[in-house]
Amino acid sequence: MERLDKSVASSLTRFYIVALCVVAMLTISGLFLIRRTINNLNHDSRMVNVAGRQRMLSQRLTKLAILNVGQMKHSDSTQFNALVKIWKESHENLANKKLPVENGLVTWKSAALDSMFLDLMPVFDSIYLNFLLVNDSTIAVPQKQQALSQILEKEPLFLAKMDKIVFQFDKESFQRLENLERIEWILDIMTILVLFAEGILIFRPVVNTTRRVVKMLTESENALQLSNQKLKEANNQLLEAQNELLRVEEEKYELQLAEDRIRASALIEGQEEERKRFALELHDGIGQMLTGLKLHAEKLKSVQFHDEKNQKRFEQLVTLIQDIIQTTRQISFNLMPSVLSDFGLNAALRLLCEQTAELSGIKIEFDGDVNKRIEMNRPMEIGLYRIAQEALNNAVKHANADKIKIKLEQNKNRIILEITDDGKGFLISNLKSEDGLFLTRNGMENIRTRTQLLNGEMEIVSKVDSGTNLIVRVDL
Template sequence: MERLDKRVAGSLTRFYVVALCVVALLTMSGLFLIRRTIRNLNHDSRVVNVAGRQRMLSQRLTKLAVLKINSFEHRDTVSFNSLLALWKDSHEDLVSRKLPLEKGFVTWKSQPLDTMFRELAPVFDHIYQNLRIISSDSAGLAGKQRALAEVLTNEPRFLAQMDRIVFQFDKESFERLENLERIEWILDLMTILVLVAEGLLIFRPVVNTTRRVVRMLTESEDALQLSNQRLKEANIQLVETQKELLRLEEEKYELQLAEDRVRAGALIEGQEEERKRFALELHDGIGQMLTGLKLHAEKLKAMQFHDEKHQKRVEQLVTLIQDIIQTTRQVSFNLMPSVLSDFGLASALKLLCQQTADLSGIKVLFEGETGERILMSRPMEIGLYRIAQEALNNAVKHANADQIKIKLEQNKNRIVLEIADDGKGFLISNLKSEGQFLTRNGMENIRTRTQLLNGEIEIISKVDSGTKLVVRVDL
């Protein structure tokens, strides 16, 4: 059976690869031919339009010349010289086989058109030179009249030749369309032939091969049933063994989880101690030095400078030092707020809400008793504060919320911390199916801290209905 499977799979693979290659080759060839033909047809209407406009411009120039020489009043406000320049430029563009467009040039290749333009060149030059004489202020009236007579004499020849040129443009465009239609018929015929060949050479052998395989599988079904009966008896023993192995694996997994919690707790405790030390160094060290620097700068600001630029620079220096002091205090507070150890978790959360509201512009509310401090261990206070800090940061960055609310309450021997927002929310299934979502939004950190506190975490969220995070910890 294994050799037969390999043989059938190899045969089917070769058939399908050949079929796909043929279809792909025909498709790419058709696309290439059609695209090349369409590229040749691009802007044909623009070329015909410009060629037809040359006839109109020549007639308009002749009319303006007649009106100008005979001093007739008219309402045509266009400049004769600008119209003449446009007529000349358009003719030169047609002769050079390059029409300027918004995104480049339109070019074409046609021996009959080149011959027609060469035949038209003497007539165009003669009309153009006489129109230049008519537009000139230095030429006399008699000279302008002679020039007008020449223009009127040569204009019918110009118009007739331009008619032939326009018809030639249209004829060549139509021929390219007919060529494209022939290509489409050829491609359709080739596609039909390929489909017929696929039906005869691929699908029919596939059906026959499948029929043989099914017959062989049917014949081997009885033997498989007998083997399955024996396997069932062996599976009963395997199940018992697997249950025992599963129990041992669960015990090992629980032990590993306990070890991970111990390591995570030690790591987080070390991080908090390092944050506390760094916050004290910022506040007592760099903060004091910056305060002294500010006092010296303010003394320097009180001095009178002859140059106002120096006075402004000193004022900017004082402002910059004040901003650095404020930023240092904010960093020190984020690392380890002193109010947490002095007044407890409720006061620290209230201050965190106020500062977040000031920095983000979002309405952040706190609900809880700040007068009486809840008695809890130091690690529990820090853990709950970090959970609230991380959840609040997620809501500000990702929820697009207008209002965020933090609630802290004590129910007998249980602390309940809620962080709720009215933002865009998300699907709870994303937390389970997308592992990156946990790390990206800090949820893994919140979950780890909750587990270290032996607490429970609950996330309630719907799309466009906000998000609520509830953490419950027993005292």
Template sequence: MERLDKRVAGNLTRFYVVALCVVALLTISGLFLIRRTIRNLNHDSRVVNVAGRQRMLSQRLTKLAILKVNNIEHHDSVRFGALLALWKDSHEDLLSKKLPVDRGFVTWKSPPLDTMFHQLTPVFDRIYNNLSIIGSDTSGQGGRERALAEVLASEPDFLSRMNSIVFQFDKESFERLENLERIEWILDLMTILVLVAEGLLIFRPVVNTTRRVVRMLTESEDALQLSNQKLKESNNQLVETQKELLRLEEEKYELQLTEDRVRAGALIEGQEEERKRFALELHDGIGQMLTGLKLHAEKLKAVQFHDEKHQKRFDQLVVLIQDIIQTTRQISFNLMPSVLSDFGLASALKLLCQQAADLSGVKVVFEGETGERIQMSRPMEIGLYRIAQEALNNAVKHANADEIKIKLEQNKNHVVLEIADDGKGFLISNLKSEEGQFLTRNGMENIRTRTQLLHGEMQIISKVDSGTRLVVQVDL
């Protein structure tokens, strides 16, 4: 079957390429001849127009010469000298067989026309010389009258010869058309012969080969159906195997997710413990030492310094110590706020909003009940606080918002934390990967991980120039 396909394809391809090449060659040849003849005919019409114009110009010049010699007033606005120069230039162009048209030259080759133009030249020169005498201001009246007589005597001969030239141009154009018609008939006949040969040598073998191939396909149909039946049974077994592999992969993936959650939970728990320890060290250790240093420095204020510069530097030192104490307290609060363990999540979030507003200059509002503490586990309190802290930092740094709102409420056995701003917003599609997972951008991965560890649900709602809203819901 394969050898038959190759043999048939090779033979048909060769015949078909040859037939197409011949048809294309004949078609291109016909188009070339037609375009060339049309261009020549167009040039012939230009030459005939110029020749006809020469007749008109000679008659007009004769009329103007008569009016000029007899001093008769007329309304012809053209200048006699310019008209005479145009007549002479056109005759020289026709005589030299180069007629300027547009950007090129029209040329022709015809011995009869060359002979006729050379015979016309003496008559033209005689008329031109006498017209030049008439147009000259230095010629006398008698000379002009004799020149006019010569012009009137030569004009019929000039017009007769120009008529013969025009008729000769028309005759040669008609002969070229007849020649083109004969060539077109020959090309059409050759094209028909090529098409007939193509039908006999190409399409007929294609029909025979197709009939033979269809018969072979029909004979092999039963064998193909049997093979398909066996293949179907094999496919069923393969599908069952694939389902089993898919189930195993899903179990493996779930196990890996569980391990990742446990590992992330342990890591976050270790971080929180380390933050708590470090916050206590800052507050109880370095904070107390700085407070003592501040007390000693304030006691030294009573000492009078002899140098005013020393007094100024000492005052700056006291202010610097106070700034260090305040910064240390702020770092300790960010690491692990004591108000979170003493008064609960609502109070800690309210204090967080106040501090963020003071530091950033952005209006930060907290909505929630701070009087009654929501009963939840300590890991849940810390997780929700870190989520609010991360979201608030993102809003302050990236949202360009005028107002940020943090809302905490308890709905039956759910806790809902919402952080909303009126900033520039963003496209959610730019925040997700192809698999739909949130990318590590602006702390969103940390928020998503903490939400998963709390077995909660996270939702982000944002549009460009319409703000952003983050909602986290956790079961108590």
């Protein structure tokens, strides 16, 4: 292939360039000659028209001269002087070989025409002078009649000579056409010869070279097809191995996800059980003891203390016991609210909103039907409650919100939990780590994990200074 590139391609390129240049030059030359001849023919037609008009003007001027000398009325409104002027200027332009056209002057070379115009000049001058005498109002009528006689005598000679001039113009124009035809034949024959030489010196070597190249390509293609067939078989085996490896990896990944989900579910379930047990311990154990302590303290209110300071300390002690009881109840409720198991998720969320609003001083609303309990399993009920509890705590601690709203609704077979606040908002990207997980310090990863364990969907919409909207959708 390297030999073909160097020996054939370069030589064929040179031949092509030379042949194309010759053909282009011949074509351009032919077009130039044709265009030039057409322009000349247009000028020839203009000259023939002007020469023919000279005959017409001379006859018209003769007629006007007769009418003028005879003092006869006529309808020709053309000024005699203007016609004489046009007739004279046209004759001088033809005689001087400078005929004005739209874009300039037309000139020509013709010894025959020069001789004819030179022979015509005395006749023209005689007729022109007599036209001037006829049109001169100071000349007497007999002199005008004599001038008219000379005009009538010279006019046939003028017309005859002008006919010869017109025919000479036409003859020379026809000769130029014949010359153009001969040149056109010469250019056509040269173009055909160049094309014939191009076919012998260029196209035939190209065909032979192409035949050799095609043969080499065919042999290479057959060898390539054989190699491709072997490579295809090897690729099929490799693909099968890759697919098997991918399947094993996918099964391993799914198994790992299932294990992580089971582990997380077991961990959360254990946490909930531990919270339930701890809440019962607080409520039934410490809570009952604190309640008994409060009763005993209230019975001592009737005892009179001799020291007023001791009386105030005792009252502070009673108040402290009451605060400890209230805090214990709040901790027990947060660990496992009894209203959740007794009245359902709607009632538990409403109570959560009321207690959080009382402690935080923020306006918290609950939008849901507390009189209707949504039937769902215990893990789903606890999971949705924990999601709402976590999101509400985040809004209270971090959002600087003036208003928070929790909405729970059932749409056919789907539960939708929505927590909205009008706080400062945030960028979602700031809550995620490099691997795409939510940072645990804000509780979002716990919400995401609980949502996944419920086979639900979580959506967060937040902008800076535009609040935050958390939506969790779970199918029953």
